Amino acid sequence: MRNRRMFVLMIVFILFVAVMGFSIGDRKKLTWPENFSLDSTAFVQEWIYRPAGYVSGLFKDLANLHAIYKENEELRKVAAAYARDSIKYNFMDAENKRLQEKLHFTERQKQLYNYEYKIAQVIAVNNDPYSETIRINLGSKDGIKPNMVVVTDKGLVGLVNRVDPFFSSVMPITKLSETSPDTKAIAATVLGKETESFGIVDNFHTETGKLTMSRISEHDPLAKGDTIITSGLGNVFPRGVVIGTVDSSQVGDFGLTYTATITPAADFDHLTEVFVVVQMSDMGESGQ
Template sequence: MRNKRMFMLMIGFILFIAVIGYSLSDRKELSLPEKFLKDSSAFVQQWFYKPAGSIAGFFEDIRNLRTIYEENEQLRITAAAYARDKVNYNFIENENKRYKEELSFTKRQKEMYNYNYLIAQVISVSNDANNRTLTINLGSKNGIKPNMAVTTIDGLIGLVSSVTPLTAAVTPITELDEASPTFNSIAVTILGREEESFGILSSYNKESSRVIMSKIAEKDKMDIQDTVITSGNGNVYPRGLIVGTVESKQLGDFGLTYTASVKLSASFDHLTEVFVVQVPELEDTEQ
């Protein structure tokens, strides 16, 4: 009996909707009850539609946030990879540039004086005030011997003072001191006027960071900005190694000779690679 009533109610509701639909199709104006019913339905629908739309938008925003997060992560990875590759590229580029300069240097020097240049890495620097030396990673097994000159592509660094089978100690030119028992004076001349100029590098002025050149003849035509090179006299430092440039020239203590202040060409800050100069003629003579 209850099911029969439910069935009849549903049939009546369907007929009611059908009649309303039919009446709406034939009429342009709605009756007041119809307008009320339509407005009520729209009002109720908006209360269901707005929350549903907000919930759907909320989940859509979550999906968008996740997508943005993943894109940002990928961008961070890409940026990190780019930064790493850029550092590697710059390092390799600088290495190639340095090797080209070093290769050009050795070729040029070999053509001039037929010297052999052994590339060595500086592995330590001593800051001992009484024994300031550089240690390089070449030793007697590599043909290194005491009193071999050490230079860079810019200029003279110093002299090998002691050797072990695998390493060697280099006394830098900044330790020049006539009072030292191990002092080796450096005979020098002027590039382009080798037969006309002569001098001796006798000491290093730590206050001015300049080498003092003495015993310059009164008639010597040495001038400011001239390039000072080793002359080879004394058979310690081979000839032709660049030392620096003349910065000033003045009368000596007794007024008979001149002295000059020489700015070193080589930089002693952050030394990483140096060249040990082998002179073939001396090697053959010793054998």
């Protein structure tokens, strides 16, 4: 009995749908029950679809976020590697240029005056005005001796005044004083005018940061802008080491000679590497 009723209901439902289909196909307007039915179905479909679409989009966005995160991580690694390699390259490039300049400097000086140059690292600088010294990482084990001249590729730094087995102390020319028995005056001349020019660099003025060159003849061709170099006289400072540049010249204290103000060539505020000049006589003694 139940199956018969179910069967009848199904037949009725099918006929109802068929009749609605035909009636809708023939009509341009729907009745309000039909409109209500269709709108309700659409509302339910929209209500179900939106959350489903949202959830689906959420999972898709999460997947995209994961992919973007991985991509950003890779980009960060690439950027870090690039920065590291860039810094390394810049450092190596700068170091290569710096060493090339120093090599050219030493080779040029060797060819001119046949000295040996030992490169040293500055490990400490004592700026105490009463005990101003520079410490370097070469000592007696490296053939360093007292009174050896220390220079940079720019100019004269000073003299070695104490030697230990592995380290040495350098007295800079900024300690030069005509009244001090611990400093040695420098016999100097003008580059390009060696046979006509002569003077003594014997004093440094802390207030101005300048050197004084005295005992200059009134007929000396020295002029502002000239480069002052060691003359080699006195057998302490080798010939041809740049001391500085002439700022000005004036009549000396007694009116018989002139003095000149010299700007040191070496940069004492940024000493990192220096050269110890080994003369032929020192090399000969080392070999004995």
